[in-house]
Amino acid sequence: xxxxxxxxxxxxxxxxxxxxxEAVDIxxxxxxxxxxxxxxNLTVPATRKETMELVINERRKELMxxxxxxxxxxxxxxxxxYAKTITRVFPLVNKTVPQKxxxxxxxxxxxxxxxxxxxxxxNPKLTLNTDEKVPF
Numbered sequence: 001x002x003x004x005x006x007x008x009x010x011x012x013x014x015x016x017x018x019x020x021x022e023a024v025d026i027x028x029x030x031x032x033x034x035x036x037x038x039x040x041n042l043t044v045p046a047t048r049k050e051t052m053e054l055v056i057n058e059r060r061k062e063l064m065x066x067x068x069x070x071x072x073x074x075x076x077x078x079x080x081x082y083a084k085t086i087t088r089v090f091p092l093v094n095k096t097v098p099q100k101x102x103x104x105x106x107x108x109x110x111x112x113x114x115x116x117x118x119x120x121x122x123n124p125k126l127t128l129n130t131d132e133k134v135p136f
């Protein structure tokens with residue numbers, strides 16, 4: 001766990017408790033260490049949702065590498081006001097691979113990380129956490 005992750009968790013907790021000024025103060029402390037010139041200080045939004053969006057965007061920037069974004073999407077997709085549908089368009093590479101658009105809905109089962117097959121084989125009482133059947 002990184003220090004920035006702890007700061008962002010604290011900012012999210014403050015935002016969820018409607019302590020908007022404290023949440024933005026935490027974000028500004030983080031940004032002061034990262035941004036050398038330009039606008040460092042964020043202004044305090046009027047609503048909790050806008051503050052949460054600031055925190056989520058800052059999490060995307062600070063925790064770019066790793067699995068944090070995946071787990072944030074999985075966690076926030078359980079709340080309708082923060083659920084996000086992701087759409088990606090893959091361009092035409094050559095004439096044999098057509099252009100295709102992929103969409104990941106907030107309730108998609110692709111957010112479920114299945115148990116490994118070896119774990120299922122070693123423990124017969126363990127059931128799949130997806131809607132699929134056990135392959136053996």
